Structure formats: structure tokens, C-alpha cells
Amino acid sequence: MAEPNDAQHEHTFESADAGASTTFPMQCSALRKNGHVVIKGRPCKIVEMSTSKTGKHGHAKVHMVAIDIFTGKKLEDLSPSTHNMDVPNVSRREYQLLDITDDGFLSLMSDDGSTKDDVKVPEGDPGDKINKLFNDEGKDTNVIVLTAMGEEAAIDAKEAPKG
Incomplete structure (x- = not known):
């Protein structure tokens, strides 16, 4: 009778593991401007950081202003400097643009x-920029795709180097 339980347990572990690999913890005091951080469950780029010292026995707090890397929305967070925050694993890949479909x-x-x-x-x-390079100028175009936390978006385009 142990088999169904084992299979179920294994599945739970896999899905938890898959979610965990999209971020890693980092102490607030180690985060830097222009770095990435997860605020309210969203992958963000830090645009402003300030640390405030509190009273005699209080802990320093880190105030962060960050921009969601996919929506461009501004998010803020205030956290003790000794606390860990999640940092998204962000990857950039360049692809050659073959076509733009009718549905975008x-x-x-x-x-x-x-x-x-x-x-x-x-x-x-x-x-x-993508439309201009590809459609208007008929250039070989490379598109830069940003991936983080299971989401992806094209963030830039450039003319492909002539090989």
C-alpha cells in the first residue's frame, strides 16, 4: 500500500522544487541598486535604496523602490536589513526574429x-522598435527576451550582426 503515497509525495516535492529554483534568498543588506528582488511576488529591478537606522536597540530598515521588470509598475518595500528577501533568477537570451504573426x-x-x-x-x-527594424526596415533582427519566475517578455531588439 505504500506505492500511491510515495508517488504522491514525489510529485509534491517536484513542484515545490520547480518553484523554488526561480528565486534565491539574499539578506537585505546585501541587495544593491540595479539588482533584482522579489516584491509582492513580482520580479523587480531596484531603482532606489536607503537604509534608516532606528532607535538605540532597533534594527536598521532597508527601504527599496523597484520597478516590475515585466509590467514597469513601481513597487516599494521596507524590510529589516537582517531579513532575507527573494531574488529572482533573471536570464537574458537573444533570439533571431523569423516573423511576427498576425495575432502579435x-x-x-x-x-x-x-x-x-x-x-x-x-x-x-x-x-x-521590433516592428520598425523588422517590418519597416526589413533588417535581420535579434530580440532580447528576459525570463524570470516563469514569465518572459521581449525587452529589446537590435539589428542582427551580419555573419
């Missing part, structure tokens, strides 16, 4: 030749 998705190819079709054309500046 990028058709991308990585270095190994595999294709990726699940990244939307971003709104605003990066999206306009």
Missing part, C-alpha cells in the same frame, strides 16, 4: 535552431 506573437529562433512562438510583441517602446 514573435516567431523566434535560438542559436541551436529551435523555434519559440510564445512571446508576444511587447507594447510601447520595445514593440515599436
Whole structure:
């Protein structure tokens, strides 16, 4: 009768592990401006940091202002400097742009030749830049995709180097 339990337990462990690998803990006092941090469950880039010393026996507090790397929304956090905060594992990858679909998705190819079709054309500046390079100028375009905590977004584009 032990089998179903083992299988169930193993599954729980895998999903917990998968979630945990997207971030790692770091003490507040070790965080730096322009670094990344998780605030209210969102991956953010720190734009301002200040440390306030409290009373004689109080703990220093770190005040952070950060911008959500996917939505651009401003978030703030106040935390004791000795506390740990989650830092998202953020990766940047460059893909060659093959096409832009009618429904606004990028058709991308990585270095190994595999294709990726699940990244939307971003709104605003990066999206306009991608469209301008690819559609208006007909350039070979590379798109930079940022990935963190299971989300991804195209954040920039540039003309592909001539090989």
C-alpha cells in the first residue's frame, strides 16, 4: 500500500522544487541598486535604496523602490536589513526574429535552431522598435527576451550582426 503515497509525495516535492529554483534568498543588506528582488511576488529591478537606522536597540530598515521588470509598475518595500528577501533568477537570451504573426506573437529562433512562438510583441517602446527594424526596415533582427519566475517578455531588439 505504500506505492500511491510515495508517488504522491514525489510529485509534491517536484513542484515545490520547480518553484523554488526561480528565486534565491539574499539578506537585505546585501541587495544593491540595479539588482533584482522579489516584491509582492513580482520580479523587480531596484531603482532606489536607503537604509534608516532606528532607535538605540532597533534594527536598521532597508527601504527599496523597484520597478516590475515585466509590467514597469513601481513597487516599494521596507524590510529589516537582517531579513532575507527573494531574488529572482533573471536570464537574458537573444533570439533571431523569423516573423511576427498576425495575432502579435514573435516567431523566434535560438542559436541551436529551435523555434519559440510564445512571446508576444511587447507594447510601447520595445514593440515599436521590433516592428520598425523588422517590418519597416526589413533588417535581420535579434530580440532580447528576459525570463524570470516563469514569465518572459521581449525587452529589446537590435539589428542582427551580419555573419
